[in-house]
Amino acid sequence: MAKQNQTLGEFIIENQSEFKYSSGELSRLINSIRLAAKVVNHEVNKAGLVDIIGAAGETNIQGEDQQKLDVYANDKFIQTLTNRNIVCGIGSEENDDFIAINSIDENNQNKYVVLMDPLDGSSNIDVNVSVGTIFSVYRRITPVGTPVTIEDFLQKGDAQVAAGYVIYGTSTMLVYTTGHGVNGFTLNPAIGTFYLSHPNMQFPETGHIYSINEGNYAHFPQGVKNYIKYCQEDEEDRPYTSRYIGSLVSDFHRNLIKGGIYIYPQTAKAPNGKLRLLYECNPMAFLAEQANGLATDGFQRIMDIKPTELHQRVPIFCGSRKMVEKAKEFMKNA
Numbered sequence: 415m416a417k418q419n420q421t422l423g424e425f426i427i428e429n430q431s432e433f434k435y436s437s438g439e440l441s442r443l444i445n446s447i448r449l450a451a452k453v454v455n456h457e458v459n460k461a462g463l464v465d466i467i468g469a470a471g472e473t474n475i476q477g478e479d480q481q482k483l484d485v486y487a488n489d490k491f492i493q494t495l496t497n498r499n500i501v502c503g504i505g506s507e508e509n510d511d512f513i514a515i516n517s518i519d520e521n522n523q524n525k526y527v528v529l530m531d532p533l534d535g536s537s538n539i540d541v542n543v544s545v546g547t548i549f550s551v552y553r554r555i556t557p558v559g560t561p562v563t564i565e566d567f568l569q570k571g572d573a574q575v576a577a578g579y580v581i582y583g584t585s586t587m588l589v590y591t592t593g594h595g596v597n598g599f600t601l602n603p604a605i606g607t608f609y610l611s612h613p614n615m616q617f618p619e620t621g622h623i624y625s626i627n628e629g630n631y632a633h634f635p636q637g638v639k640n641y642i643k644y645c646q647e648d649e650e651d652r653p654y655t656s657r658y659i660g661s662l663v664s665d666f667h668r669n670l671i672k673g674g675i676y677i678y679p680q681t682a683k684a685p686n687g688k689l690r691l692l693y694e695c696n697p698m699a700f701l702a703e704q705a706n707g708l709a710t711d712g713f714q715r716i717m718d719i720k721p722t723e724l725h726q727r728v729p730i731f732c733g734s735r736k737m738v739e740k741a742k743e744f745m746k747n748a
């Protein structure tokens with residue numbers, strides 16, 4: 415039973431037995447994410463100083479200019495996970511291909527793969543708006559003792575054993591699930607410890623906030639246009655409030671606490687939307703469903719989608735159950 419203000423370390427140990435493969439390895443993996451989050455948090459908090467902000471001068475496989483903090487966060491998470499001798503592979507937004515990692519004994523004994531978005535909301539780094547890190551964890555499907563392959567990464571979201579995010583905002587929080595509900599931990603920067611501040615987080619059944627980049631309105635599918643009109647109508651408990659931070663983690667986190675829906679749909683320009691299935695949409699979908707919410711691509715559950723590529727994109731409708739169901743209705747009837 416989660417105890418308020420329990421430390422993250424205590425919580426991990428106490429809940430280890432809940433996990434069917436519990437051998438302490440997943441706990442060590444979550445602990446290494448905790449460590450990397452603290453290191454990155456320290457750097458993010460300085461994201462006004464000249465040597466921290468701005469572009470790193472490289473472009474990633476998505477064609478985006480990598481920010482210095484994208485690269486820094488990527489390096490820190492890869493380093494920390496590798497040092498813990500716990501993962502056999504990492505897939506990252508900032509690396510074209512997956513990174514195979516052999517166990518220290520060089521017999522490919524590690525069982526987990528991690529997919530991550532090391533710095534989410536990169537466009538907000540230089541303007542002092544909250545950003546995040548997103549992670550998703552799977553057990554490998556190829557035999558232990560052999561090198562990891564792309565198949566270990568292209569698993570449906572339903573096979574995730576853990577997922578979560580770190581939000582670097584007014585406070586720094588780590589929010590995650592291992593399939594037994596969603597819990598949020600706040601970092602006390604003075605002593606560098608995460609404390610359980612948000613036990614058993616739940617999406618309110620419905621809400622009054624919709625989050626979508628309306629700047630793309632002209633290019634949205636008719637179903638999305640109709641749903642936005644519905645949100646803006648002067649009927650019943652509407653109009654809803656439009657809130658869009660432009661960092662998926664921050665928009666998701668606000669809606670998780672207050673009730674709301676986040677939508678990044680397909681557009682005429684981006685027929686599969688913008689967000690990446692493996693390290694943005696699947697982890698948020700696992701969290702959403704574990705918190706009594708929903709996540710679809712407008713038609714089917716995100717976690718039912720069989721991935722085909724490491725960096726594939728999908729449309730996403732995610733948040734309070736009744737709001738996502740309503741949006742789905744509009745997509746179906748458009």
Ligand SMILES: O=P(O)(O)OC[C@H]1O[C@](O)(COP(=O)(O)O)[C@@H](O)[C@@H]1O
Pocket residue numbers: 478507531533534535536537627660661662663688
């Ligand atoms: O500026 P847009 O097109 O609205 O996109 C914003 C979305 O893109 C993202 O920034 C993509 O994530 P990255 O910053 O990790 O590339 C999301 O966090 C955010 O919700």
Ligand SMILES: [Mg+2]
Pocket residue numbers: 531533534535662694
């Ligand atoms: Mg992102």
Ligand SMILES: [Mg+2]
Pocket residue numbers: 484507531532533534535536
């Ligand atoms: Mg990113």
